[in-house]
Amino acid sequence: MMQQQVIRAALDAWRKGVPGALGTIVAVEGSAYQREGASVYVAPGGGVLGLVSGGCLESEVAGEAADLPMAEPRILRYDTSDESIFGYGMGCPGIVDVLLEKLPSGDTPLGRFLNRFADGMPVARGVRLDLARQGVMRDIVYIPGHANFGSLGNAEIDAAFVGMAEEQLRGARAPLAVRLQDMPQDAEIFAWIVPAEAECVIFGATDDAQPLARLALELGFKVQVVDPRPHLASPDRFPHADVRCLALKDYSELSELGSQSYVVVMGHQVERDLAALTASLRAKVPYIGLLSSEGRRQSMLGHLRDLGAIGDEDPAVLHSPAGIRIGARTPEEIALSIVAEICSVRRSA
Numbered sequence: 001m002m003q004q005q006v007i008r009a010a011l012d013a014w015r016k017g018v019p020g021a022l023g024t025i026v027a028v029e030g031s032a033y034q035r036e037g038a039s040v041y042v043a044p045g046g047g048v049l050g051l052v053s054g055g056c057l058e059s060e061v062a063g064e065a066a067d068l069p070m071a072e073p074r075i076l077r078y079d080t081s082d083e084s085i086f087g088y089g090m091g092c093p094g095i096v097d098v099l100l101e102k103l104p105s106g107d108t109p110l111g112r113f114l115n116r117f118a119d120g121m122p123v124a125r126g127v128r129l130d131l132a133r134q135g136v137m138r139d140i141v142y143i144p145g146h147a148n149f150g151s152l153g154n155a156e157i158d159a160a161f162v163g164m165a166e167e168q169l170r171g172a173r174a175p176l177a178v179r180l181q182d183m184p185q186d187a188e189i190f191a192w193i194v195p196a197e198a199e200c201v202i203f204g205a206t207d208d209a210q211p212l213a214r215l216a217l218e219l220g221f222k223v224q225v226v227d228p229r230p231h232l233a234s235p236d237r238f239p240h241a242d243v244r245c246l247a248l249k250d251y252s253e254l255s256e257l258g259s260q261s262y263v264v265v266m267g268h269q270v271e272r273d274l275a276a277l278t279a280s281l282r283a284k285v286p287y288i289g290l291l292s293s294e295g296r297r298q299s300m301l302g303h304l305r306d307l308g309a310i311g312d313e314d315p316a317v318l319h320s321p322a323g324i325r326i327g328a329r330t331p332e333e334i335a336l337s338i339v340a341e342i343c344s345v346r347r348s349a
Contacts, residue, residue, distance in 0.1 A: 003037070003038070003039060003050070003175070003220070004117070004118065004197075004220050005049070005050075006039045006040065006041050006049055006050035007039070007114055007117045007118050008118045009041045009049050010022050010039075010041040010103060010114055011114040011115060011117075011118045013041070013043070013103055014103045014104070014110075014111055014114060017105070018043075018044065018103075019044050019102070019103065020041060020042055020043050020044055020065075020102075020103045021041075021042040021065035021068060021100055021101065021102050021103060022039060022040070022041055022042075022100075022101055022103065022110070023039060023040045023042060023052055023061040023065070023076070023098045023099065023100045024037065024038070024039045024052075024098065024099045024177075024190075024192075025037065025038045025039070025052050025096060025097070025098055025099075025177075026075070026097050026098070026099045026127070026129060026177075026179060026190040027095075027096075027097040027129070027179050027190070028094060028095070028096055028097075029094055029095040030081070030093060030094025030095060031093060031094040032053070032080070032094045032096050033051070033053050033054035034051055034052050034053060034054075034096075035177070036177035036178065036179065036190075037175060037176075037177025037192060038050070038051060038052050039052070040052050040058055040061055040062075042061065042062045042065040046062045046063075046065075046066065047062075048061070048062050052096070052098055053078075053080070053096070056080070057078055057080075057096070057098070060076070060078070061076065061098055061100060064076055064100055065100060065102075068100055068101075068102055069102075070102050070104075070105075071102070071104070071137060072102075072135045072136075072137070073099060073100065073101045073127075073132040073135065073136075073137045074099075074100045074101075074132075074135065075097055075098070075099055075100075075129065075132055075133045076097070076098040076099075076100055077095065077096070077097050077098075078095070078096045078097075078098070079094075079095050080093050080094055080095075080096065081093030081094065081095075097129075099127060099129070099132060099190065101137065108150070109125065109139045109140055109141040109149050109150035110125075110139065112141045112143070112149055113125040113141050113192070116141075116143060116194070117194050120196060120197025120222065121143075121196060121197075122143070122144055122169050122194065122195050122196045123141060123142070123143050123194050124141070124142040124143075124161075124165035124168070124169060124191065124192065124193045124194065125139060125140070125141050125142075125191070125192045126139060126140045126142075126152055126161040126165070126180075126189050126190065126191050126192075127139045127189065127190045128152050128153060128157075128187055128188070128189060129179070129188040129189065129190050130186075130187060130188040131153065138150075138151065138152050138153045139152070140152050140158055140161060140162075142161070142162050142165040142166070144166070144169060148162060152187065152189065153187065154185075156184045156185070157183060157184050157185060157187050157189075160183055160184055161180070161183070161189060161191065164180065164191065165191065165193060168191075168193045169193060169195055172193055172195040173195060173198065173259070173260065173286060173346050174195070174198070174346050174347055175192070175193065175194045175195070176191075176192075176193040177190070177191070177192050177193070178190075178191050178193075179191075195260065196260045197220075197221075197222055197260065198220075198221050198222070198260045198261075198262060198346060199221060199222040199223070199224060199256070199260055199261050199262065200212075200213075200216035200221040200222070200223050200224070200262050200263075200264065200339075200342065201223075201224045201226065201254075201256075201257065201261050201262070201263045201264070201280075201285075202216075202223065202224070202225045202226070202263075202264050202266065203226050203227070203251075203263065203264070203265045203266065203267055203272070203273070203275075203276035203280075204225075204226075204227055204264075204265065204266035204267035204268060204272065204273075204276075204291075205225050205226075205227035205229065205232035205233045205234075205237065205238065205243070206227075206232065206266060206267075206268060207331070208266065208291075208331040208334065208335075209225065209238075209264075209266055210237065210238065210331070211331050211332045211334075211335040212264060212266075212331075212334075212335040212338060212339070213225060213238050213241050214335075215335045215336065215339050216339055216342075217240055217241065219339060219343070221262070221342075222242070223238070223240070223241040223242065224241065224242045224243075224244060224256070225238045225241050225242070225243045225244070226244045226246055226251070226254070226276070227244075227245060227246075227267070227272075228245065228246060228247050228248055228272065229245070230245050233245035248271060248272060248275040249275075251275040251276060251278075251279040252275075252278070252279050252282065254279055254283070257279065257280060257283035257285055258283055258284070258285065259284070259285070259286060260286075261280075261283065261285040261286075262285070262286065262287040262289075262342045262345070262346065263276070263280045263285050263287065263288045263289065264288075264289045264291070264322060264338055264342075265277055265280070265288065265289065265290045265291065265322075266291040266322075268291075270300075270303070273290070273300060274300070274303055274304070274307070277290070277300065277304060277309070277318075278304070278307060278309045281304075281309055281310065281315060281317075282309075284317075285317060286317060286345060286346070287317055287319065287341075287342055287345045287346075288315075288317050288318045288319065289319045289320070289322030289323065289338050289341065289342070290318060290319070290320035290321070290322055291320075291321070291322050291334075292320050292321055292322075293321065294321065297320040297321065300320075301314060319341060319345075322337075322338050322341065323337030323338040323340070323341050324337050324340050324341045324344070325337070326340075
């Protein structure tokens with residue numbers, strides 16, 4: 001279950017005025033199946049979407065949600081090593097704190113956060129945990145280029161959070177959830193930093209690109225497929241992806257390429273691949289995977305140097321042959337190895 005699916009479910013309920021609750025891990029001590037930022041949406045009838053454990057705590061959270069007053073948050077603490085309470089023999093004993101809050105009515109920081117998160121736009125939310133433990137909600141949402149919405153209790157704490165959020169959003173590639181304790185007035189803040197939604201851009205609409213597009217979509221990436229051949233660059237061949245049929249000379253005009261673009265080049269032809277590589281290098285994307293043999297890799301690097309697209313050093317963002325080494329042979333296995341490499345690059349940023 002992707003985190004964005006949980007957020008979209010909560011957002012849909014909030015927009016429709018359907019009561020429900022959102023449970024989010026805000027602190028972990030020791031081992032746990034899920035880390036900070038993992039969430040569940042609890043529907044009015046007690047149904048749960050998402051995970052805050054390996055499947056053991058979700059019913060507990062749902063039971064608490066049924067009795068939760070509106071506008072009064074609750075911090076639920078679960079010591080999963082205490083078998084006298086749960087008796088699950090859980091393999092990751094630790095202490096997990098879950099922030100449980102009702103979906104609000106009206107315009108609130110949580111509602112604005114849900115909107116931005118679901119739309120794939122950069123946003124940061126802060127929650128005062130020291131006050132939430134007392135049943136008092138103080139939260140703030142920072143959106144780049146917009147006025148802050150909400151407050152953590154006073155201007156000094158708000159300013160410290162916003163400064164941190166600005167810095168983190170500038171360099172973040174993947175969502176980050178952290179507990180901030182070095183804050184003014186000893187405030188304990190849970191910060192949820194969500195950069196713009198990541199995109200997998202596939203140059204080459206061949207048959208072996210189809211499983212790659214499917215897997216990237218399943219893992220929460222937006223997917224764009226680019227190819228100059230109209231009989232291949234067809235939405236029917238790549239459902240739910242943004243399919244672009246572009247002439248090679250227009251590759252350089254792909255203004256969407258940037259810090260959240262993870263590029264895979266699989267055009268299987270020198271001119272097509274060179275056009276994709278030069279456009280991606282110029283845009284300074286964080287990852288370029290080239291589907292090639294070692295010999296073809298060296299040949300393509302030579303062509304790029306001849307074009308002045310790179311210098312003497314091999315570009316660090318270029319991964320070729322693309323994918324982690326799992327002995328992949330089928331298109332599906334190759335797709336798995338490439339997406340795994342993309343996730344590794346993205347999470348290690």
